[in-house]
Amino acid sequence: MKFxxxxxxxxxxxxDPVILKMCLRSEPKTFHPLKADEEASETVRFLTxxxxxxxxxxxxxxxxxxxxxxKTADGGKTVKFELREGxxxxxxTPFTAEDVVYTFQQVAAIRSGFTDSLRQGEATPVATVTGKxxxxxxxxxxxxxxxRLIDGLGxxxxxxxxxxxxxxxxxxxxxxxxxxxxxxxxxxxxxVRDAQGKALPKVDQIRLDITANRDLEVLRFKxxxxxxxxKVEPDIYQALATQMPEAVRNAGVSFESEQLWFNQAxxxxxxxxxxxxxxxxxxxxxxxxxxxRADLAKIAMKGLAVPGVGPVSPGNTVWFNQKLTADVYAxxxxxxxxxxxxxxxKSDGLYDAGGHRVEFSIVTNAGNKTRERLAAMIQAxxxxxxxxxxxxxxxxxxxxxxxxxxxxxxACLLGFTNVDQDPxxxxxxxxxxxxxxxWSPNQAKPETAWEAEIxxxxxxxxRTVVLAKRKEMFDRVQAIVHEQAPFLxxxxxxxxxxxxxxxxxxxxxxLFPHVFSNAEQxxxxxxxxxxxxx
Amino acid sequence: MKRLAAGLxxxxxxxxxxxxxxxxxxxxxxxxxxxxxxxxxxxxxGTDELGRDRAARLLAGARVSLLLAPAxxxxxxxxxxxxxxxxxxxxxxxxxxxxxxxxxMISVPIFLVLITARAVLPLNVSPISSVMITFLLxxxxxxxxxxxxxxxxxxxxxxxDYILRALASGSSRTRILLVHLxxxxxxxxxxxxxxAVPGFxxxxxxxxxxxxxxxxxxxxxxxxxxxxxxxxxxxNWVGLAAPALLLAITVGAFEFLLPPKEGAS
Numbered sequence: 143m144k145f146x147x148x149x150x151x152x153x154x155x156x157x158d159p160v161i162l163k164m165c166l167r168s169e170p171k172t173f174h175p176l177k178a179d180e181e182a183s184e185t186v187r188f189l190t191x192x193x194x195x196x197x198x199x200x201x202x203x204x205x206x207x208x209x210x211x212x213k214t215a216d217g218g219k220t221v222k223f224e225l226r227e228g229x230x231x232x233x234x235t236p237f238t239a240e241d242v243v244y245t246f247q248q249v250a251a252i253r254s255g256f257t258d259s260l261r262q263g264e265a266t267p268v269a270t271v272t273g274k275x276x277x278x279x280x281x282x283x284x285x286x287x288x289x290r291l292i293d294g295l296g297x298x299x300x301x302x303x304x305x306x307x308x309x310x311x312x313x314x315x316x317x318x319x320x321x322x323x324x325x326x327x328x329x330x331x332x333x334v335r336d337a338q339g340k341a342l343p344k345v346d347q348i349r350l351d352i353t354a355n356r357d358l359e360v361l362r363f364k365x366x367x368x369x370x371x372x373k374v375e376p377d378i379y380q381a382l383a384t385q386m387p388e389a390v391r392n393a394g395v396s397f398e399s400e401q402l403w404f405n406q407a408x409x410x411x412x413x414x415x416x417x418x419x420x421x422x423x424x425x426x427x428x429x430x431x432x433x434x435r436a437d438l439a440k441i442a443m444k445g446l447a448v449p450g451v452g453p454v455s456p457g458n459t460v461w462f463n464q465k466l467t468a469d470v471y472a473x474x475x476x477x478x479x480x481x482x483x484x485x486x487x488k489s490d491g492l493y494d495a496g497g498h499r500v501e502f503s504i505v506t507n508a509g510n511k512t513r514e515r516l517a518a519m520i521q522a523x524x525x526x527x528x529x530x531x532x533x534x535x536x537x538x539x540x541x542x543x544x545x546x547x548x549x550x551x552x553a554c555l556l557g558f559t560n561v562d563q564d565p566x567x568x569x570x571x572x573x574x575x576x577x578x579x580x581w582s583p584n585q586a587k588p589e590t591a592w593e594a595e596i597x598x599x600x601x602x603x604x605r606t607v608v609l610a611k612r613k614e615m616f617d618r619v620q621a622i623v624h625e626q627a628p629f630l631x632x633x634x635x636x637x638x639x640x641x642x643x644x645x646x647x648x649x650x651x652x653l654f655p656h657v658f659s660n661a662e663q664x665x666x667x668x669x670x671x672x673x674x675x676x
Numbered sequence: 677m678k679r680l681a682a683g684l685x686x687x688x689x690x691x692x693x694x695x696x697x698x699x700x701x702x703x704x705x706x707x708x709x710x711x712x713x714x715x716x717x718x719x720x721x722g723t724d725e726l727g728r729d730r731a732a733r734l735l736a737g738a739r740v741s742l743l744l745a746p747a748x749x750x751x752x753x754x755x756x757x758x759x760x761x762x763x764x765x766x767x768x769x770x771x772x773x774x775x776x777x778x779x780x781m782i783s784v785p786i787f788l789v790l791i792t793a794r795a796v797l798p799l800n801v802s803p804i805s806s807v808m809i810t811f812l813l814x815x816x817x818x819x820x821x822x823x824x825x826x827x828x829x830x831x832x833x834x835x836x837d838y839i840l841r842a843l844a845s846g847s848s849r850t851r852i853l854l855v856h857l858x859x860x861x862x863x864x865x866x867x868x869x870x871x872a873v874p875g876f877x878x879x880x881x882x883x884x885x886x887x888x889x890x891x892x893x894x895x896x897x898x899x900x901x902x903x904x905x906x907x908x909x910x911x912n913w914v915g916l917a918a919p920a921l922l923l924a925i926t927v928g929a930f931e932f933l934l935p936p937k938e939g940a941s
Binding site for chain 1: 704706708711725726727791794795799800801802803891892893909
């Protein structure tokens with residue numbers, strides 16, 4: 143009887159686990175750290191994997207992690223890592239230099255988008271044990287920006303019976319109900335301590351509910367059933383700002399942009415005279431200078447963006463070309479340029495030298511209110527210089543079919559998601575042979591001199607590891623893109639997130655993940671109120 | 677009541693025709709310094725998120741939708757009446773053909789047909805052409821449900837006592853069709869028409885997903901009705917609710933104006 147009373151008292155007094163709750167928009171395709179290629183899997187990898195070094199999401203600079211220090215040699219082809227001693231995987235298996243070698247062997251054995259990014263041709267980096275706690279990694283070729291690749295390379299255990307489930311991150315996968323949730327439990331062997339020397343992480347569990355419906359996610363956030371939203375759209379941000387002003391967080395300018403481009407593909411089934419306009423840098427620049435970007439940022443983006451400058455957003459503090467500024471609205475100058483190029487403004491609109499009325503369609507994806515607003519504003523701005531624009535919204539698969547396969551479109555308004563700080567992550571966009579060289583993809587050889595110059599510069603910057611030299615070359619790429627305007631950058635969006643008032647220590651950053659890059663430090667306060675939020 | 681309904685519809689028609697003189701701005705003019713403005717002197721119903729006058733857009737949208745949606749409904753109901761009535765009247769193999777066609781039209785996802793239509797249409801279509809094509813497609817594709825109802829009603833009447841009595845008393849088939857059957861089917865046709873108009877208005881708005889329907893900057897009642905989703909977070913409930921009110925008044929006025937539902941047998 144006494145035992146039973148004690149048991150009941152113990153049960154009543156035992157603290158509920160502190161659970162931080164977030165949503166994933168889709169089911170992770172894998173929990174394997176080397177196979178994670180989409181956002182849901184990358185979120186789980188970020189929270190569970192331990193890496194040799196990591197990019198500090200706040201400063202955007204590299205810092206030590208499982209490796210206490212490292213040194214490059216052989217002109218940058220070789221990196222020698224000195225590992226921390228006495229670390230263990232989540233199941234207690236010791237972390238050794240052999241595990242690093244094993245991880246690199248797995249990179250060679252497994253084909254995925256992530257492991258491909260570590261390959262040079264068919265060669266993968268080779269790791270060898272060169273000391274008791276020392277590993278030397280040799281890249282087949284110079285790999286500028288190798289730090290960002292290592293930042294994503296979750297260490298795997300060579301000896302643990304749990305295989306890839308043994309992790310070095312702050313959390314480990316504890317439970318998974320497909321289609322419902324993933325519970326990440328505390329890693330009992332996590333090595334990082336807080337400033338007071340206490341064990342991390344501070345919460346007992348992170349629960350990732352799989353919820354594709356963003357409205358539902360916001361509704362649950364308002365009720366305190368979800369603690370953080372990694373990314374919210376401007377409309378939702380504004381609505382939340384009025385209802386829960388203490389919950390919205392604006393991290394500043396993101397790496398993402400909204401842009402407009404004209405179809406310049408030779409095989410495009412569009413009239414030859416239109417292709418001639420679209421291939422003319424004078425025409426593209428004139429269009430660019432006739433758009434009121436400040437209005438786009440203020441009205442279409444609800445003031446939660448800045449006017450678009452170029453391929454690199456000002457949010458990318460390392461690579462942004464500081465000499466560039468957003469095009470100034472100058473319709474008179476634009477019309478003068480067009481007049482010199484043979485265009486003529488008449489009472490009913492603008493005509494080219496061949497007497498064709500300047501009219502084109504802009505396609506964008508249906509259902510995206512922000513883009514619909516941007517398109518309507520561009521339509522009004524270009525109407526002022528006599529250009530007639532027809533806005534066409536299409537379902538996303540049809541839009542992709544048109545811009546990537548059939549090339550049956552004239553101009554397209556879309557946003558490019560760029561989570562990679564380093565320009566090497568944009569090779570497929572800037573190389574003329576690239577599949578996402580959107581205005582004229584898959585070129586056998588560069589069609590213009592400026593595209594040839596960009597090809598040359600991009601390849602050259604990829605062959606050096608000296609940051610200053612790379613920056614100089616990529617600055618020139620940015621300047622060329624600004625001059626030639628293959629993409630008209632409209633706005634750079636802000637990183638908009640929502641963090642419930644019960645969450646403490648969340649570091650909101652421009653780099654992904656925007657609200658939980660320091661997940662191990664995050665605490666929940668007011669537990670009496672919010673612990674029930676499960 | 678009929679006079680009131682007629683008065684409302686005439687006033688609406690006049691407003692649609694003379695709309696540009698009644699409101700302070702064009703429907704596509706963007707007052708970027710006064711976005712999301714509340715109803716006031718310059719803008720009787722306020723402005724939308726791009727600063728466009730809501731009253732001007734309401735009148736322009738009403739002009740588009742209240743002309744084209746009834747036209748599409750007339751087309752759809754005419755097709756439905758032709759096929760439904762002939763199937764019910766002739767019966768036999770023709771009835772089977774029409775019934776199969778109706779089943780086919782109902783079972784084939786209409787969105788697939790519309791996606792195909794969008795694929796073959798050029799992108800550079802003016803906003804008004806785009807919306808006209810959409811309503812034409814809606815009219816051509818939207819007859820099946822009504823045809824089934826009309827066919828059923830026709831068969832019910834043909835088997836009823838009054839038709840049998842008319843046949844027994846030597847009435848010709850033409851007389852039965854024109855004097856007895858058609859007047860009795862009128863309430864069905866009328867109801868189908870009334871139901872189809874708001875349905876087509878909303879269908880048009882949803883078709884923007886496929887790149888069909890009204891395109892910027894042209895408004896339609898459907899596209900304006902979709903803005904009702906902003907109602908919880910907007911202070912301008914008058915401006916947002918106005919299109920719904922206009923649609924309700926218009927459909928209600930039609931209801932009062934059209935001949936009564938009772939048959940004329």
